[in-house]
Amino acid sequence: MHISARADYAMRALLTLAASDTPRVKGEVLTSAQSLPRKFLEQILTELRRAGIVQSQRGADGGYCLARPANQITLADVMRAVDGPLAEVRGLRPEDTIYAGAAEHLQEVWVAVRASLRTVLESVTLADVVEGRLSKVIDRLNSDPAAWISHHDAAHDAAHHPD
Amino acid sequence: MHISARADYAMRALLTLAASDTPRVKGEVLTSAQSLPRKFLEQILTELRRAGIVQSQRGADGGYCLARPANQITLADVMRAVDGPLAEVRGLRPEDTIYAGAAEHLQEVWVAVRASLRTVLESVTLADVVEGRLSKVIDRLNSDPAAWISHHDAAHDAAHHPD
DNA sequence: GGTCTTGCCTACGGTTCCGCTCGGGATAGT
DNA sequence: ACTATCCCGAGCGGAACCGTAGGCAAGACC
Numbered sequence: 013m014h015i016s017a018r019a020d021y022a023m024r025a026l027l028t029l030a031a032s033d034t035p036r037v038k039g040e041v042l043t044s045a046q047s048l049p050r051k052f053l054e055q056i057l058t059e060l061r062r063a064g065i066v067q068s069q070r071g072a073d074g075g076y077c078l079a080r081p082a083n084q085i086t087l088a089d090v091m092r093a094v095d096g097p098l099a100e101v102r103g104l105r106p107e108d109t110i111y112a113g114a115a116e117h118l119q120e121v122w123v124a125v126r127a128s129l130r131t132v133l134e135s136v137t138l139a140d141v142v143e144g145r146l147s148k149v150i151d152r153l154n155s156d157p158a159a160w161i162s163h164h165d166a167a168h169d170a171a172h173h174p175d
Numbered sequence: 176m177h178i179s180a181r182a183d184y185a186m187r188a189l190l191t192l193a194a195s196d197t198p199r200v201k202g203e204v205l206t207s208a209q210s211l212p213r214k215f216l217e218q219i220l221t222e223l224r225r226a227g228i229v230q231s232q233r234g235a236d237g238g239y240c241l242a243r244p245a246n247q248i249t250l251a252d253v254m255r256a257v258d259g260p261l262a263e264v265r266g267l268r269p270e271d272t273i274y275a276g277a278a279e280h281l282q283e284v285w286v287a288v289r290a291s292l293r294t295v296l297e298s299v300t301l302a303d304v305v306e307g308r309l310s311k312v313i314d315r316l317n318s319d320p321a322a323w324i325s326h327h328d329a330a331h332d333a334a335h336h337p338d
Numbered sequence: 339g340g341t342c343t344t345g346c347c348t349a350c351g352g353t354t355c356c357g358c359t360c361g362g363g364a365t366a367g368t
Numbered sequence: 369a370c371t372a373t374c375c376c377g378a379g380c381g382g383a384a385c386c387g388t389a390g391g392c393a394a395g396a397c398c
Contacts, residue, residue, distance in 0.1 A: 049387060
């Protein structure tokens with residue numbers, strides 16, 4: 013349950029693209045705008061191009077642009093492009109896991125975990141994030157102040173259970 | 176966004192413990208019941224003990240048992256014990272991330288991702304899973320048949336976008 | 339055509355983490 | 369004592385992750 017640097021960098025570059033008014037943006041500009049490692053980002057942009065999320069143009073006055081309007085690219089699309097499936101259990105997709113005995117219903121748990129990720133990541137587009145208009149799903153989740161706290165535990169000191 | 180073997184193994188062992196009628200269960204029994212690697216599970220059980228989730232007894236007729244009733248141990252407790260924080264962005268907690276420019280609202284997205292994981296993992300206990308009575312939160316998520324499909328995309332063949 | 343700019347591709351290196359094993363030491367029952 | 373069981377630290381092979389380097393290909397401009 014770790015969000016990779018690739019995913020984070022990809023989002024930041026794409027958001028910069030989505031917010032840009034010029035038709036194309038150079039890689040160099042993307043890296044400096046968000047202070048990302050130049051060559052690494054280049055690599056990530058290549059993956060995004062192969063996934064059909066960005067388009068690129070070579071040569072002088074080249075650069076990158078979104079392949080679709082920003083309101084038609086969901087965050088889930090981006091995550092899948094750079095990290096593969098949203099949720100995997102030991103390399104298996106949740107619905108392919110098999111459990112016996114007392115763990116029989118564990119599969120349903122993993123499927124639900126993936127589903128919960130989907131409700132967030134598939135309902136939000138790049139345009140939403142740029143405009144700061146996150147979906148109602150997210151607003152509902154984040155309106156609870158507890159969502160912003162590391163991890164609160166009624167019995168113990170919160171500092172002991174970071175999250 | 177990858178569910179580790181440690182988390183999976185921990186769940187399976189704990190579920191076996193929760194379902195057991197005997198007061199204590201030997202490590203060997205846990206491994207064979209779910210066919211898990213013996214020494215590796217031992218290590219995981221040690222982490223669970225340090226986190227106060229299981230108790231152990233040494234010597235002949237030793238073994239493991241839950242430190243609390245199974246309906247007072249949430250899946251989130253288990254995940255945190257073996258994997259640390261539920262969601263991190265490049266080693267940072269979601270609320271500690273800082274973004275500039277077009278990525279400004281990205282922080283809220285990551286916070287929402289963690290919140291959505293919490294709604295699933297903190298609402299379900301070991302007892303729930305053993306009894307197959309998952310919380311209403313999960314039932315709602317899983318009642319949508321789409322939750323069980325790899326990844327459906329209106330335009331393309333589903334097989335091309337595994338998830 | 340030549341040159342410059344920019345993205346594309348392949349390969350590689352360092353580090354960390356994951357999954358797992360091994361060997362022995364401590365502890366409890368008998 | 370003896371045996372069964374958990375405890376602990378070390379280590380290890382491989383993979384993944386993060387990032388770098390260098391040269392090649394394509395487009396713009398003179």
